[in-house]
Amino acid sequence: MNITLYSPIDGRVVAERALASAEETSAAVERAADAQRSWRQVALHERAVICHKAIDYFVQNQEPIAEEITLQMGRPIQYAAGEVRGIEERARYMIDVAETALTDELIEEHAGFNRFIRHEPLGVVVTIAPWNYPYLTAVNSIIPALMAGNSVILKHSNQTLLCAERFAEAFKQAGLPDEVFQYLHLNHEGTLALINHERVDFVSFTGSVSGGEQIEKSLAGAFKGVALELGGKDAAYIREDANLAHAIENVLDGAFFNSGQSCCGIERVYVHESLYERFLTGAINQVYEHKLGNPLDPETTIGPMVSVNAAAAVRQQIEDAVAQGARTGVDQHYFERSEEGTAYIAPQILSHVNHQMDIMTEESFGPVIGVMSVASDEEAVKLINDSQYGLTASIWTEDEEKALAIGDLLETGTVFMNRCDYLDPALPWVGVKQSGRGCALSVLGYQQLTRPKSFHLKRI
Incomplete structure (x- = not known):
């Protein structure tokens, strides 16, 4: 089954891609889970080097990326390049604050004890990104998730599916290990199957209120973390x-x-x-x-x-x-x-x-x-x-x-x-009421992409 991307400019066909099958989706999650076990062992400064190189790719390819944004969702070309500049600002900030966010938190000294809190990665993070700001919305979770030691599967809007492929190329050229970042082209049914896979640990969704409600209902009882950035007035x-x-x-x-x-x-x-x-x-x-x-x-x-x-x-x-x-x-x-x-x-x-x-x-x-x-x-x-x-x-x-x-x-x-x-990017991005739940950006944005693990060590 295929998906066709039509430009709102004049209805031209921009791209046509095959939707991932259920088997392909499950295999991608398994590969992501396996790759994450090694990625989490990579030193934080090495993760930072790779993520910075990925952002370099976007900066170096700003012009063709801007034209793709315009063709896919209709933003005037004179403004489209601004999204690449926004990606750089947000991503580099989140990379730079990762050490502050992820360093072990030492508890005050107590005779005979070593006590601290470690921020562990969750595992496999699924990012579901919208078309309106196709890179800025996606990068909010992709970069901090990778910096925290998670693997990421991106499901982008079918209106901006080329953006998912750009992310993949950026991380490939940056030297990110295989399968740590993947993307899938999916319909609604396929997306629900993806997020319900038992080895998916966290879902970050940006989109409509109805979409957020559907995701929450679908994951009821699954005990997975969910971040929702929804509507606004x-x-x-x-x-x-x-x-x-x-x-x-x-x-x-x-x-x-x-x-x-x-x-x-x-x-x-x-x-x-x-x-x-x-x-x-x-x-x-x-x-x-x-x-x-x-x-x-x-x-x-x-x-x-x-x-x-x-x-x-x-x-x-x-x-x-x-x-x-x-x-x-x-x-x-x-x-x-x-x-x-x-x-x-x-x-x-x-x-x-x-x-x-x-x-x-x-x-x-x-x-x-x-x-x-x-x-x-x-x-x-x-x-x-x-x-x-x-x-x-x-x-x-x-x-x-x-x-x-x-x-x-x-x-x-x-x-x-x-x-x-x-x-x-230095301030947390949060919504109340039907504008969503969770917290992206800033040092606090790392909290939803990690779990605290307590170490209580007694010396004999």
Whole structure:
């Protein structure tokens, strides 16, 4: 059975691959488990050398990799290379902090005893990666898993299957021992079979809430570790003391970059009533500076969504909001490629919205935001927390103390001030509510990829 990868640009066939059979999947897990026993014995500094060399491969091949990203999922070519730079930043940071994260933790001296905690690898880690940031999302678990002494099997989205093959080539050229890293092209049934294999020890999944629910249900009673990075409906709050020009520019970038297909992209905006009209007018005017079009054109700033169906879902959400009283601010006819029945959809800003509309409560994952006026910090906090999601929230203000006070009340994994839509590898990436569970990046990211083992040695 084969899988065909069609480009959202124009429907061309980018690649066609055979799906792994049940027998091939089981054999891959067995090889990974066997290879991991030797890999865990490799010194940490040697693992670091290999992982750095793998990242060198991505840097050296940045141009063709960027073009592949564009062809596979539609990100404008002028931005696609930025993902390679992001891989380097995250991966090298996680490599460099591995010693701090993995060194034995000595307990205070006690006469006649040697006591310490060792961080052991789990075994076989399965990474299930999405298409929207195909390298950045995958590297979050792949590099620390390998640095910790695990073996890794990558199941990438079938929309970005070439990324899995790039990872394999990078590790091959870096000299990673055979079978320590593998990839499999699988459908949903094959993926569930993979994660349920008795020799798989941990599953890292980035994707939809429904996908995360399916994985958790499938693994119920298996006693395996699971990390889930799921949906988001991330909010921005523009306080009355915000630098308005800075807020407009950066909130819109956080909303429309990657055609709005970012787990931590801005999807709803709350503006203090004193700035509301000025924010709305300024934001709408700035939208017209974008160019919607073929992402291979270096002038394009917004490309197609990943599929016709994805674009149709966003259009439907906008239509439903308008039917309930919302008003559109952007003339879609200004953007030539924005056509029904295509993956191309122009950015949109909606006003007169409320929390009875899906546009303010359900994940859009497209180039649209709703903007509401609020009278106070308290009202903004209440509305931000009125969500089933809790990934990030951003506060736009000149008052850091106020931002900290508001941030303490927000039910999110990350709080930003005067920026948004960014993952700092030095900080843990976590979600609350239906945005997921687990912790990636930072020194803490190693905790879910290892198990603590206590040594209590008495000297006679």
